Amino acid sequence: KTNLIWFRNDLRIMDNPALEKACEDKDASVIGLYIATPQQWKAHDMSARQACFIHDRLIQLQDELDALNIPLLFHSCDSFTDCVNVIVDLCKEYSVNQIFYNNQYEYNERERDYLLKGKLSPDIECLEFDGNLFTAPLTILNSQKQMYKIFTPFRNAFLDQFVQNIPRIYNQPKAIKKTKIKTHKIPEFDYAKQDYEFFNPNTQKALQKLEEFCAEKVEDYADKRNIPSLDHTSQLSAYLALGVLSVRQCFHYLTQEHPHFWENQKSGAFTWFNELIWREFYQHLIVAHPYLCKHKPFINWTDHVKWKNNKDHFEQWKAGNTGYPIIDAAMRQLNQTGWMHNRLRMIIASFLVKDLLIDWRWGEQYFMSQLTDGDLAANNGGWQWAASTGTDSTPYFRIFNPTTQGKRFDPKGEFIRQWIPELAKVPDKFIHEPQLWSEKKGNITEYPQPIVTHDIAKKKL
Ligand code: FAD
The missing domain is CATH 1.10.579.10 (DNA Cyclobutane Dipyrimidine Photolyase, subunit A, domain 3)
Incomplete structure (x- = not known):
């Protein structure tokens, strides 16, 4: 049996539900895959900095996966449609039975996944997870079963559900049996090179930043977060955008330092958590209103x-x-x-x-x-x-x-x-x-x- 784990904006091995599930069956071989789409990224205005950060991060991810005996294959193609063909071919080449991935919520990305499911032979299953959010989109709805249009009632409904069912952190898988499949070298992308600041592609460095923020800065976050010269926000945004860290990891570190912080909504910890809920709100919103991904305003x-x-x-x-x-x-x-x-x-x-x-x-x-x-x-x-x-x-x-x-x-x-x-x-x-x-x-x-x-x-x- 061969399982394929397709990494997209979840470039981590900790708290990655798709990866945990792909490794659950001890008899299965697991292959990792990343597909770069520089032309499509350019069409979506992705910055050269973000492309460079992804590239550097993939090199680290590949090492981490190697230690688990999971080879990371790398492909590059022009468009999301070509991605689908790459995967269909890989499934044939490696006799893949199941594909695992964490959902992306943008319109084109969802279309791509839909296309993939239609093109795969019926005996190949796609297993999808909501690994980059606390809650799946369209699960926090108002009394008319619609997505909230305003943040505060969304936040309140989110919290009601959240505190009753606090999400767990998914395990980092243990090393699985070795395969003969060779990992690919990650080449430079067809993108301009540009330095990025504040973010380090190394997992330990990212976790250290999160840990230090929760231990040293979050307490004063409510008072100091609006003063740009103070450097008092977490600066974790690129890690969260590309899934180097997850929001559940953020919550986990936060509760270690500030247990039950949500009982005091004026606390720095809650104020910071509130920002993570804003992130959740906007992600849910683009699923409920896909036209937002097509340059359309929310108010017509x-x-x-x-x-x-x-x-x-x-x-x-x-x-x-x-x-x-x-x-x-x-x-x-x-x-x-x-x-x-x-x-x-x-x-x-x-x-x-x-x-x-x-x-x-x-x-x-x-x-x-x-x-x-x-x-x-x-x-x-x-x-x-x-x-x-x-x-x-x-x-x-x-x-x-x-x-x-x-x-x-x-x-x-x-x-x-x-x-x-x-x-x-x-x-x-x-x-x-x-x-x-x-x-x-x-x-x-x-x-x-x-x-x-x-x-x-x-x-x-
Ligand atoms: P912190 O204050 O430490 O917040 C923690 C995390 O919560 C952030 O890393 C981010 O993931 C999330 N977050 C915080 N504020 C928001 C918010 N208002 N909406 C959604 N998520 C939030 N954030 C991005 O991640 N990418 C963007 O492209 C982006 N563009 C923005 C454009 C505009 C015009 C505005 C007003 C805000 C934008 N934000 C964006 C939201 C926010 O400004 C950044 O997330 C934040 O400044 C990142 O710094 P930090 O990690 O120190 O945040």
């Missing part, structure tokens, strides 16, 4: 908004040259590292859409092209929230004032100075409006004038 009528879409403004926003220090510092952090703090993601998204009147989809796409943690559900959810086109949106008339937001969340400009060296010498008092300081002192700085005036932009909305 907002598709008729006439955007200004000024290309120069878009370029200045991308480059971090808008003349608003908090916006520019955030964009430069994104461009240089591939990660951005959540508070800043909200501020810069609001600025692009509501001050520059640029279509949120332009911003969504640019984010994907830069982020190491790019994830369709979270990114789309975040952009639509900020643009007031999605669930739980801020009302369209509520606009973050970039100067006030900067003063509130980076009062002394520590974060700004880190990313905008031109402003290093500007006194704290003027750090959010350096142009006033230049005027007063007659100093010429390299830093640009604001490309729009917030109060005027606000009135145009």
Whole structure:
């Protein structure tokens, strides 16, 4: 008997239900498989950083699987449709009986899996698991048996179910019997090379970061998570997006440090867990409303908004040259590292859409092209929230004032100075409006004038 475990965005051997189940039958050989689809990834705007992170992670995963006597095969093809053909052929070549995988929820990925099931010979079974979430999509529904449209009631219903049935961690399988099948060398992908920061492809390093966060930082998370200069969020997002770590592992480490944390909803631990539930919410949402994966807004009528879409403004926003220090510092952090703090993601998204009147989809796409943690559900959810086109949106008339937001969340400009060296010498008092300081002192700085005036932009909305 031969079982195939197809790795996708679950690049781990711990707490991986598909892998645990594939290894359950001691008489079966198990083969691992990863298929890279660089052309399809490019069509979906996946960043070079994310592609490099996947590549580096696969090398580590391959070593971990080797120790379990599971060879990891590697294939690369142009499209998801070609993936299906690769698998059908592999099943013939290795006489595969069962295919195991953890579900992905994006539209194209689900279509691909559907196509696969249709093309496989009927004696090959596909076993699907929801290994990257706490709960399967469409299992948390309102009284009309529909997916919630608003986060808080979803969260409450989720918690009711969750505390009654706390999910277990799936075992890391023990080494199985050796096979003669040789593992493949993982080649470079057909993708530009780009460094990523904050994330390490080594499992122990990822677990250590999670452990340290739960032991040292989560307690103050509620108070400090909005201050970008403090580095007080977990920075686990790319691990979760690619399944290097799972949300159940996060929960497990969290309860070790803070047992029954959910009984105090004001605690740092609960506030952090709440973010993991946001992740869950957006993943469930794209299953309930697949059109979200097709560039459509959640609120239909907002598709008729006439955007200004000024290309120069878009370029200045991308480059971090808008003349608003908090916006520019955030964009430069994104461009240089591939990660951005959540508070800043909200501020810069609001600025692009509501001050520059640029279509949120332009911003969504640019984010994907830069982020190491790019994830369709979270990114789309975040952009639509900020643009007031999605669930739980801020009302369209509520606009973050970039100067006030900067003063509130980076009062002394520590974060700004880190990313905008031109402003290093500007006194704290003027750090959010350096142009006033230049005027007063007659100093010429390299830093640009604001490309729009917030109060005027606000009135145009
Ligand atoms: P923490 O604060 O430590 O949170 C822990 C984890 O919870 C995160 O790693 C992430 O997996 C999840 N999470 C936190 N906030 C959210 C949220 N609002 N929605 C969904 N999941 C959340 N997150 C991504 O993972 N990928 C994206 O492409 C992405 N794009 C975004 C775009 C916009 C416009 C906005 C406003 C938010 C976006 N987010 C995205 C959500 C959030 O900003 C990041 O998950 C977070 O900043 C990652 O840092 P962290 O790991 O330190 O988060």
